[in-house]
Amino acid sequence: MSNTIFEKIWDNHVVHAKNGDVHNNGGPSLIYIDRHLLHEVTSPQAFDGLRLNGRRVRRPDLTFATMDHNVPTTDRSIPIVDQISSMQIQTLMQNCREFGITLFDINSPNQGIVHVIGPELGITLPGTTIVCGDSHTSTHGAFGALAFGIGTSEVEHVLATQCLWMYKPKTFAINVTGRLRNIHAVTAKDIILSIIRKIGTIGGTGTVIEYRGETISDLSVEQRMTICNMSIEAGARAGLIYPDKKTFDYIRGRRYTPSGKQFETMVDFWHENWKDYTNAQFDKVITFNVNELAPQVSWGTNPSMVVDVTDTVPYPDDFARGNENERKAANRALEYMALKPGTSITDIKIDRVFIGSCTNSRLEDLMEAAIVVKGKTVSQSVKAMVVPGSQQVKKQAEVLGLDKIFKTAGFEWRESGCSMCLGMNPDILAPGERCASTSNRNFEGRQGSGGRTHLVSPIMAAAAAIEGHFIDVREWL
């Protein structure tokens, strides 16, 4: 029996084991944090805490910041209208200056969603521990890093000590097997949505998920990021994927990736440490086959409320399978979403399309969507936008001419940020508006108070923008 990737990373990062706790009564272990990512929303109170107590940032060299949640995605040369957003952004700038932290600010060519720029800049590395005051930090697990979201008190704790007291989560293997029938139309987003549909929003609670199997190996690094990103939607602290040649090829040569001999040492260290990975034993294992997988569409108000695009909106009793809480939740979701059970998913008309977020805003996502959009026009009843995950993604997409494809079709082509995934900036749904969104949460009010979110892949969102309602994109590709 050997250890899982998570257990090995954990063991490599224990500064102080729990049995030797100062109070001698068990408890958590002190874990070293290799990379700390910051953004403007969950950090100001942490810096205040440091100031209040006269503490410094222990390792500013391991700490990186950007502004992504609040930033407008329109013309960056115009000052930010929202004074409270502006103040939060200014506060991050001042804090980074005061404590000597590298900041990719709103005008930086490297600004972007924190979980997009981490890998892009080579900050995210296999075998490391990564934290951020953001639940979608699980994204970085696609590189074989133990990466998880924390609250602001823990942000302050990591700033001050570069460590965290952690309870060791359980291990959970999800073996993904089979071959997607139509790899152009059925994507990583459909895989993860259908996994959450199967295991539920608490299926992963208390665990770190490791995604394994041939289907995962076949995915690109960016697709794996989509999978790990939504681990939190299944309740898991983190998601992990074994890094292979694709992973190391992806990170090689990036700004903060070790270079030359150091890079080779890192690769060797990985292979030496993790060579017996296939025999690892997990607390919990499930197998998930993708042979028959169809494009997925969420119909409700949590990410387990998902069906195939060929299905109809479920009846609460069928969804709940005898669970009274689930039945009530389904009834409430249908009311909020203004949907009737039995309605074909392809008959649901939409008002807005959002292609973006840390789940689906990388170059491959935009390329896939552009293939669907090319030569077509956005439906007159739909307002559609593309928000690249970072300035680098935007630039690369523009080199490929994707911006022209989207703009010609009638999409808005925006600056990078979290945007309408959570609507902290001006990009929000109006009450009652229905959106096909490539983001990760369909909670009530998530994209704007009273807004209705349907989670889909970039390809499905693009096709819905053209048709004005959901379609089975397999018919097109």
Place this chain on the structure above:
Amino acid sequence: MVIKNGNNKLEVFRNIKSKVTPLDRSNIDTDQIIPKQFLKLVQRTDFGKYLFYDLRVDRDGNQRREFVLNDPTYAGRQILLTRDNFGSGSSREHAAWAIRDYGFKAIIAESFADIFYNNCFKNGLLPIGLNHEEIEYLFRNSLNVAVEIDLSNQQVKACSKVMRFEIDSYRKMALLEGLDEIEMTLQFESQIAEYERKILVNSL
């Protein structure tokens, strides 16, 4: 309400005797607990007035009468009673700040999301997980009787029923003593520095 004083020490957690406020829903995510428009603030106090904002207030700014927090019957209660997967989604600690600032000192639920559960302890807020039958019992029987929470003995007492809850001993001690966690960790400075020397050697 200021929870933390100048030296970052938490208010010491004391036993509670209060009626409960019932929030009869599962999967309450942190977007519902504190909607995003209130995350732009840069302080950690005064979030209570925004707690469950979209559930409390309609689009015209009027209070939704049917929502439990708008019912004067439940004013001033210190225990929130709810269902499973409470606090799912976003890691925003603002959710714990808002609940604590509103006046709740404990949340009793069938289950909690991991990050939220952890955030509670950093703010002197006690999350208590009980099983399905116990939660059902409380929803049925406890709405108009005082419920007692005894952290030292890990017990919830309602009517004549005594329910034991699990809590890690370190977290319990931290709440009972109002521990300043950063101060405690800083005492491990030599071990942290030693660890850093070790990884530096490995990476050369």
